[in-house]
Amino acid sequence: MNDLKMFCTHDNNPITLAVDTTFNLCDLWITDTSYRNQRLINRESQKHPVFLGPMMLHFTKNVETFQRFAMEIVNYNHKLYDIKTVGVDMESAIYQ
Numbered sequence: 001m002n003d004l005k006m007f008c009t010h011d012n013n014p015i016t017l018a019v020d021t022t023f024n025l026c027d028l029w030i031t032d033t034s035y036r037n038q039r040l041i042n043r044e045s046q047k048h049p050v051f052l053g054p055m056m057l058h059f060t061k062n063v064e065t066f067q068r069f070a071m072e073i074v075n076y077n078h079k080l081y082d083i084k085t086v087g088v089d090m091e092s093a094i095y096q
Contacts, residue, residue: 004053005079007038014084017053021061021091031056031069031094063096 007015015038021031033053042049056069074081088094 001054001073001077001080003037003051004035004073004083005077007035008084009079009082011084016085016087017083018087019066019094020089021094027059029058029061031058031066061091061093063093066094066096 004017008017015035018034019031020034021029032055034050035053036048037051038048040049041047054069054073056065056072058065058069
């Protein structure tokens, strides 16, 4: 969470927080977040590695579920309200 604050809330060149619902385990979904850790560089690719951020297990995929996920992240650290860019796929509930 400290990394999210460090990398994703700055006005100058903020890192995108990617949000993706990736797994459907029976009636259970896993939504994960990821970001690029700018304190590290991969020697081979010369790029910043992708790190996992907060994850959520949930039974429904609707706007209210994803609003709750965002609210829990912000409740953990109010400065995370200032995340500048969020990347989502075409999952309409996340997009909204």
